[in-house]
Amino acid sequence: MEYSQLVHLYENLDSTSKRLEKTYFLAEALKQADKESLPMLVLLVQGRVFPGWDESKIGIASQLMVKAISAASGTSPSAVEAEWKNSGDLGIAAERLLNKKRQRALLSSELTVAKVFDNIRSLAGIEGKGSVERKLQLIAELLSSASALEARYITKTVLEQLRVGVSSGTLRDALVWAFFPKIIGILHRCPHCSSLVPNTKSCVACRAAMAGKFSEAKEPKAIEVNSLNEADYNRISSRDILMPGDEALARGIYNHFLDSVQQAYDMSNDFAVVAEKLAASGPAGLKDTRLSVGAPIKVMLGPKVDTVGEAFKVTGRPAAVEFKYDGFRMQIHKDKGMFRVFTRRLENVTAQFPEVEGYVNKHVRGTSFILDSEAVGYDPKTLRYKPFQEISQRIKRKYDIKKLAEELPVELNVFDIMYYNRKNMISEPFKKRRELLEGIITPEKRQLVLAQQEVTSDEGEAEAFFKKSLAHGNEGIMFKNLNAPYKPGARVGYMVKYKSAMETLDLVIVGAEWGEGKRARWLSSFTLACRSGRGFLEIGRVGTGIKEKEEQGVSFEQLTKMLKPLVTSEKGRYVTVNPQVVVEVKFEEIQASPTYSSGFALRFPRLLQLRDDRSASDTTELSYIKKLYLSQRHRAGKKSDS
Structure with a gap:
């Protein structure tokens, strides 16, 4: 090519x-x-x-x-x-x-x-x-x-700066359009150039006007399909054209095809692998996609909820309720002589945490597996847990690793398993995966333990467990659907998180301004953005909470060193940077604002910490910020009524 x-x-x-x-x-x-x-x-x-x-x-x-x-x-x-x-x-x-x-x-x-x-x-x-x-x-x-x-x-x-708006969803859909049977209702025949194209106002191929309706679609060579079973791609060719009985069935078949590609991607975490299989064997070839120990997969994520009742509404009753630890995600891969540890961002941090392999070998039975866990730091003298920001430095450390491991040890809290002894477990219900963990783990405090869990249908019991978690120094609790599969990289409602009242946002830095006076050599005012679809929208600037000396916390010099290699353009004192550095920010209030592209602004934002365990794709979504904005207006309305 x-x-x-x-x-x-x-x-x-x-x-x-x-x-x-x-x-x-x-x-x-x-x-x-x-x-x-x-x-x-x-x-x-x-x-x-x-x-x-x-x-x-x-x-x-x-x-x-x-x-x-x-x-x-x-x-x-x-x-x-x-x-x-x-x-x-x-x-x-x-x-x-x-x-x-x-x-x-x-x-x-x-x-x-x-x-x-x-x-x-x-x-x-x-x-x-x-x-x-x-x-x-x-x-x-x-x-x-x-x-x-x-x-x-x-x-x-x-320079790793190429952006042409291809999201994972776009790539997944394109693979279906390219290698699966064409579905009338999803695609339409242009009356001018005869191309099969999406049903838009003008043909994507020839730009002529289109006004076709599903009821008017005629495709003489199409295979009529009246049920989802008839769309089994073991019996039809990727070159075929399908004519479903109605638009709802067309959408159902299309979603079935999308799920096939998504499941293959969830297993491989690489659309290039999925494309190769489709080109070689067609849609049926995706069934051979397997998890590969040593190649990390995206972790399953849980959206936030505001109440225990809302949590049960999402996950169903009874639900597994677990501690939400103030640590960072560790995905552990073991297979014979191979051992790897990956972060939520899929970074290989095996070398930075040498003690983890010993913990796993000692406390987990099995020859090959993939575990999902949270590493929580603790004080080696008092044995008290430490907050994330105090141990996050271990993720990036390249030197004095053994010394730092002694000063800032971690305890592994294991809460899920995706693969065990040559068997893929992600399609098994969570209840069964938890039972497997209980059977193969011999826990030992301050080394490797199972995440603390209660199974309940009662809101009072869940609230009591929440208070217990906070008393242990944790962030809150997780609610999990007992019958749900493991869904890599998705916030699908199989689990949700319920945290303490103080809300923070994970935002990505997209720009900054050079300082003045004694801060002239540093970037000093940082433009923050939230996630919206495939891109990022600005929501404000932050300059407070950042220190002048590195030993005091996140400093101007530290952020400047991180951002300078990411600069893509410079205009006067303002620089635009690639969205890679994620920070956690607290604020007093969210306000509607035409100043920023998100339509919102943060009142009195303050930087709390760097989130080295987060990538730009993990930043808070605009939809959640809108939800917070509406909820605070609702609370304000209640106060004014009282």
Whole structure:
């Protein structure tokens, strides 16, 4: 596959904000890709060359990219920096400078997706003497063979800044459109160009007006389907067109197909693997997808609720009620001689927690398994539990690991199991998974224990358990549906969390402003954003709660060091940064505000701590902020009535 074809896809994806159009463009590209290029294409449209669970980083700084653009374009590094400052985007700067170059190198050839992918992926493994020169050579080789437009996207991919609006949901839908039978009612035949396209006002393929209705759809070669069982893709071809009896059935069949792709992704945590299976064996091939010990999966998440009654309404009665610990998630993988520990962000922290392997070997029976747990820090002298912020430094530590493990030890609280002795457990009900844990774990306090749990239908008992959890220094309690499967990466109502009254938000930093006076060398005012669909919306700025000395807590210098490599543009004193650094923020009130893109602003925000265990995709959703805003207005109304 030529790289120019992928760039054409990037341009199409970047030209629209409409999800249906993005899905169509992506599905068409997936269908046309050869089998070798397909998994690369799936990763590259996500701006990656490694799957999400792989902690490998390309690791190219902007200044090295400036040198590569300089070498490829024949301009000086200072000229590249001037163009970068003018455009605010190094990718656009590369495009403009390469566009001024009269012709490509005489010996250059058309770039392929495989060549671009292999060169960029190789960058992550280059180390040692002469590594900078070798990296520069690999990047410059690509840019010298690239068109100006290709250079823009190569630059963004190398810097890990490529964003064309492809969410996991869009990619999942596109795989269904590309490799499953086409469903009339989900797709419609354009009367002008005859393409099967989503039912939008104008055809995505030819832009002619469309006004088709399901009742008017005619597809002579379609297979009539009157029940979900008839849509069994073991009996139909991915090339078939299905004509369901009505729109509701069309949606039901489509959701069935989506679930098949989602389940395969939940197992592999890699859409490239899913795409390869679909291309090789069609939809039926997804049944062979298995959990792989050593490859982390996204953890199941629980939305917040405001009352015990609301918790029972979501999970049903009786429910398992467990302590919600003030620690950080640990996903533990063991298989014969292999042992790995991953965080909620799927970072490999095995080396940072050397004691964990000993705890697991001592207290958990089994040859191969994947466990879900919470690591809680404690004081080795008093044995009292410590809050998350005091032990979070262990996650990133690269030196003095043994010493820090002695000073800040952790206790593992195990609460779920996804795989055991060659058997996938995620489809088993939670009650059965808990029973398995109770049978294979020999608990020992301050090493490895089962999460404290009560099974109850009574709200009074749940409230008493909540108070007990708080008395132990925990955040609150979790409610879990006893019959629910383990659903990786989802907040699906199988479990919810009920916390103490003080509300905090996990927000991502998207911008900052250089300080003045004695803070002139630091970033000092930080723009915060919440999550909304595939993007982020600003909700305010924070400058309080941040210290001037690192030993006092999260400092201006620490945040500046973290954010400087993430800067994507600079205008005056204000910088825009890639949304990667997540912080926990408390506030006095949420206010409606036209100032910020979310429509809300935080009154008196204060930074509490860094959330190293959170990624940008874990930040608080706008829908939850709206819920908090409405609930505080409701409380205010009650006060004014009394």
